[in-house]
Amino acid sequence: MSLNQDKSKLSEVEHIKEKSKYLEGTIQDSLKDEVTGNLYAQDQQLIKFHGSYVQSDRELDKERKGQKLEPLYSFMIRVRVPGGIATPQQWQVIDDLATKYGMPTLKLTTRQAFELHNIYKHNLKQTIKEINASLLNSIAACGDVNRNVMNTVNPHTSAVHDAVQEVTRRVSDHLTPKTTAYYKIWVNEDQVVGPDEEAPVEEPIYGKTYLPRKFKITFAIPPYNDTDVYAHDVGLIAIEDNGQLLGFNVTIGGGMGMTFGDESTYPRIGNVIGFIPTENVPDVCEKLVTIQRDYGNRENRKNSRFKYTIDRVGLDFVKEELHRRLGYELEPAKPFVFTTNGDSYGWIQGVNGRWYNTLYIEGGRVKDTERFQLRKGLRAIADMLEGGDFRLTGNQNVVIGNVSEEQKPLVQQLLDEYGLTAHQEVSSLHQHSIACVALNLCPLANSEAERYLPSLIDKIHVLMDNHGIGEQPITIRMTGCPNGCGRPYLGEIGFVGRAPGKYNLYLGASFNGDRMNVLYREALNEEEILETLDPILGQYAKERNPDEHFGDYLVRKELIRHNYSSSDFHHN
Template sequence: MALNQDKSKLSEVEHIKEKSKYLEGTIQDSLKDEVTGNLYAQDQQLIKFHGSYVQSDRELDKERKAQKLEPLYSFMIRVRVPGGVATPEQWLVIDELATKYGMPTLKLTTRQAFELHNIYKHDLKQTIKEINASALDSIAACGDVNRNVMNSVNPYTSAIHEDVQQVALRVSEHLTPRTTAYYKIWVNEEQVVGPEEEAPIDEPIYGKTYLPRKFKITFAIPPYNDTDVFAHDIGLIAIEENEKLIGFNIVIGGGMGMTFGDDSTYPRIGNVIGFAPSENIPDICEKIVTVQRDYGNRENRKNSRFKYTIDRLGLDFIRKEINDRLGYELAPARPFEFTTNGDSYGWIKGRNGKWFNTLYIEGGRVKDTDLFQLRKGLRAIAQILEGGDFRLTGNQNVVIGNVSEALKPEVDKLLVQYGIVAHQEVSSLHKHSIACVALNLCPLANSEAERYLPSLINRIHGLLEKNSIGEEPITIRMTGCPNGCGRPYLGEIGFVGRAPGKYNLYLGASFNGDRLNVLYKEALDEAEILQTLDPLIASFAKEKHADEHFGDYVVRKQIVQHIN
């Protein structure tokens, strides 16, 4: 039943991968071409596997075109942080690289990675080389492979967090591509991290053409679904008994992306298919990946994610195929409960006796402003954080983690000194929000997200205050296009950019991330958004049940028809 026996029907990207010599392509020649700031067309696809995308400053495109210049091309580099935990030394390296080579800010992504923006072609190799010297890397941060493996970093869960983290790291290592092209191009074959085999080698899991499309894996530790475990190709839900990790429930087939006007594309919540002990998880993930490798659609990339493979062939077929490849059946899923997909802010003492401080980072953008110096402050903390760590959350925030009792007052002093504490006093709406980069850097964006959402939330917060529910927690997600990088379809209120200043409005996701929202109205400007939300918030304030969340309310009142 595998697809794509007729090579003439394969997408162009499939041909590029097949001819690429395991992702090497002609990237090195592209980098040497001084005529353009871009890469050759085929290498623009291949460099994604190396963790980078071509971008341009879209706000300068018209001016440069009038001057008969090509767009001001630059590159985004995405740095993998498996499980979301980075050392203070690694934080300092990424911070320094942003100043040396790119936009002087750090972007914390919704999948626990760092992003560096505005890296020009002549600095690309050196930047990636220095990333690798820190024992981080960018291989497989993008492209048709398994990407950065996520894990809950919520400090409440530290009793089993380290055990779950170790499984996440094993999965990450097991599914990292074995190609040596990455090290040959970027690190001059000095393998600081990565496979020890010498080139040429094949890809024992992925094969010559890798996967049909990107693949994402996340771990979550109940009751916190801070990684949105149902939104990924594979989700692993930790099952704990007597404060011991006994294994994981396995979720498959989640995915957020869609295309406007194409009903064959849609967001999807994953299905729980069973339970397995911890030691089996890397092999189970491999077998699921190979099912997608063999049965995924390689003809139409819009329908190539694992969610579409499952819906095309049927969940029963996919489950049987997984069991057959494993040689045994997965055990029945164990009970679990999620209460939220948000973060817990402020200082919390973990069960290991260390302290953890979750900071709200607006839009995941670590930068200094006239009001406060977030970037300088975190840099100063990293310089004294002996034995501690930085934990990137799935909500674009950061946890200053594993702080000793003796060091905590020093961290507090720096948080005050750089104005960071004062700017943690934002509304609950802000603290439950996510926005993608969107304009001006993302070539796919139809409208603003990161730069606009905070001001829109201020106005929505005004509606809540008017109804005396100003600190009601409501998850709000905004993206500049329908591809779903900010997981907008899991927002109790979701905004998806349709055109400049226009957004589709989605309502009705659950507060804990296990139910999608539903399209409510299309192409609204700000005034129309507020006019639409005003009466809904007013009725919610008057009619909500005790402890009822906004998403549950709009479903109960049939304001939207839940279709999950």
């Protein structure tokens, strides 16, 4: 039975959604208010469904408060890219928008989306309108709905990539909210993509109050788990046989967020519950969404993700309810093997004969520096690339994809010209790292992540060099808070910001992403982090088995006590 019988116990966000007229709210009035750079309180919640968050430059807050000014509010816009594949023309548009309206950089997220930062309120509508004109959009990039649907982007790994990508798009389209409010507010008469004028605003899947919390779906194509399939509410693992896509194993109940000191919250990896043929994927995803819609916690948003619903009502109940709603049962899961959740770098020829070059993007931030003209170089490639594409990976990197034999040397010439070939000459530690935005923009951040992790990795790499294992790949994840946007609990080494300059250290996840790490030490500064890791890395260098990854070594030698139950996660 659903928790949500007594409306007096519902969270305030639930009341805002119910009164919003299917996400329209008073956003248009908020945008016209010139007194503040922010929106009305209720619209700050609703605009998330439209793909945007309110932010401020936290480093200026104290100064502005002393001047009796409000914080310097701006907006982040997240652009959905289903399956991570964008055209060169779409890359050009996003790049232009960053220059015209926002921070002159692009952020590639851990969920294969673009983010634009520092968009001021008076430019918000025009920016979203131009995004839509490129045939991308921001609807459902945030909010209590199914968000951007991910997929493995390296087709050289499998002949079935195109088929999986098509299913990814079908699921994304099927679960996109049907409300006309998005187009009414942001696109109006210039609407390029959207429902017909006569289409109803009702939501056949979500209902009037949408989901209790965000919902995330991802596809993965073994042996690569580059989308971290176990970290999502629903995961679809492609099963192929002799180049033919048979269907998908289904995982449910993954999620990375938790709250310090609240033992009712915890990260969780998904459970494999069975196999489905390809044609059933949209239906299964819809029914899982509706189970969360009907049984999810709408009273306490900290306990509202699908993982908590599953643990509260029981995995067996969810499977039985899924079978009841489908009218059939899932088949037994089929065997598969994941070897890594990282990316493969450099040029690789795909099964279609075309070329794919994965580029390392530090922290997912596409920017120019004195040494490397990364943004200018990628823009130059976008300007010349015909028939190719740009593929955003789940590890914040980009693949220049579908490059013809004729264009490959021209792309390589631009990579060399703008210093991007040298930009790739970083350690394997850097190549297997992820960092969220954190300070100074994220209002939830306790400490740095994106701006700090590269220098910390440099120092960890020195330790590894001293022990003779400098090029051993180890996954490292850092976030500025425990909400888990950078999936820190799936890093062999994970850092979660506790306070400025202080991090909780987590150790022991698997290299392929199917086992979480555990808390090892609390609130360490940089010196303490290095002092803690140095002897452990030394032991690993001396005692590891051939081809044994760091996380597996820690578990085998019992240097950490691994809790295999999410509900036993250590919160200190």
